[in-house]
Amino acid sequence: MRTGLCCLFKEEKVSFRTTTAKVLSSLPRGEQLAKLSGICHDNVRNLQLALEAVRRLGIGAFRIMSPLFPRMTHPQVGYEIADLPSGDLISGLLEDVGNYARLHDIRLSFHPDQFVVLSSPHPHVVANSIRELAYQARLGEALGADLINIHAGGVYGDKQQALERFRRHFFHLPETVRSRLTLENDDVSYTVRDLLPTCRMLGIPLVYDVHHHRCNPDGLTVEEATELAGETWQGVGKEQYCHLSSPRGGWGGGDSRPHADYIDPEDLPPCWRGRGMTVDIEAKAKELAVVRLMEQMNQKTAVIHEGHEERPRNLL
DNA sequence: GCATGTCAAGTTGTG
DNA sequence: CACAACTTGACATGC
Numbered sequence: 001m002r003t004g005l006c007c008l009f010k011e012e013k014v015s016f017r018t019t020t021a022k023v024l025s026s027l028p029r030g031e032q033l034a035k036l037s038g039i040c041h042d043n044v045r046n047l048q049l050a051l052e053a054v055r056r057l058g059i060g061a062f063r064i065m066s067p068l069f070p071r072m073t074h075p076q077v078g079y080e081i082a083d084l085p086s087g088d089l090i091s092g093l094l095e096d097v098g099n100y101a102r103l104h105d106i107r108l109s110f111h112p113d114q115f116v117v118l119s120s121p122h123p124h125v126v127a128n129s130i131r132e133l134a135y136q137a138r139l140g141e142a143l144g145a146d147l148i149n150i151h152a153g154g155v156y157g158d159k160q161q162a163l164e165r166f167r168r169h170f171f172h173l174p175e176t177v178r179s180r181l182t183l184e185n186d187d188v189s190y191t192v193r194d195l196l197p198t199c200r201m202l203g204i205p206l207v208y209d210v211h212h213h214r215c216n217p218d219g220l221t222v223e224e225a226t227e228l229a230g231e232t233w234q235g236v237g238k239e240q241y242c243h244l245s246s247p248r249g250g251w252g253g254g255d256s257r258p259h260a261d262y263i264d265p266e267d268l269p270p271c272w273r274g275r276g277m278t279v280d281i282e283a284k285a286k287e288l289a290v291v292r293l294m295e296q297m298n299q300k301t302a303v304i305h306e307g308h309e310e311r312p313r314n315l316l
Numbered sequence: 317g318c319a320t321g322t323c324a325a326g327t328t329g330t331g
Numbered sequence: 332c333a334c335a336a337c338t339t340g341a342c343a344t345g346c
Binding site for chain 3: 006007008015016017018019020022023113114186187188257258259282284
Binding site for chain 1: 322323324325326327328329
């Protein structure tokens with residue numbers, strides 16, 4: 001089992017810049033592109049720093065923030081890397097980062113946010129979603145990221161019809177997106193059981209979020225869901241991907257959806273240990289939470305193996 | 317300097 | 332019916 005960090009750091013000196021469409025709109029095009037160029041350049045350099053930190057900490061995967069290149073697909077102020085004054089430099093750096101990730105076996109992924117909805121009945125929503133996915137796929141190509149993970153989206157009163165629209169829209173996606181796209185069970189609408197048929201039909205993998213599954217159960221056990229989701233990865237020849245988090249206020253009454261700072265080791269499914277899989281740790285303490293979980297697992301493993309510490313990552 | 321309000325986009329569920 | 336939650340800053344603005 002390899003652990004993954006999501007987007008940000010708590011203590012490491014890595015940060016990503018952004019800007020807004022509103023601010024950009026007040027500038028002439030030339031100044032817009034100059035400003036964006038500086039931000040994108042800084043962000044790619046920080047992505048390199050992020051991967052160096054991830055490697056140093058023994059983390060095996062990193063989820064890249066969607067706005068690495070902010071507002072790139074915005075209808076008014078959108079742009080291409082080639083439009084930026086430092087475009088060539090930025091493209092070169094992107095390639096370097098990708099090579100670094102490959103060299104050190106750091107798995108990279110994208111997770112577009114809630115505005116990407118392929119099941120929507122509104123054509124403009126779907127069109128915007130496709131544009132955003134194509135942007136993330138271009139970055140994925142440049143960086144060697146094998147995963148763009150999304151949710152199935154809204155239900156609109158009829159889940160089966162919404163999934164049918166999802167499948168129809170899937171075929172309008174460029175191959176660069178289709179070969180990377182994965183579907184994740186969410187905490188209000190779509191369960192593993194809901195998504196499996198669509199994943200099988202389209203030949204796309206299912207990212208199993210065990211916290212969402214516990215908030216939004218479907219009759220499958222954690223072990224069954226892990227196995228069934230795992231089968232969808234075998235067809236595409238990629239290592240299974242899962243998400244793990246702990247509820248901020250515990251599993252007792254109240255809303256258990258908000259994420260806690262750290263992972264309660266009790267929430268880690270025992271059947272995940274020793275399994276060939278990547279597990280993104282969604283916790284507010286970011287890299288501190290990933291490191292703490294790995295330490296706790298090592299301690300447990302060390303006890304099991306009577307004193308042999310420093311287990312290789314893939315045996316965790 | 318520091319505090320505060322704002323930020324492209326969708327959908328659902330709550331008050 | 333309006334608004335917060337998803338994730339969470341970072342930035343621009345104004346004192």
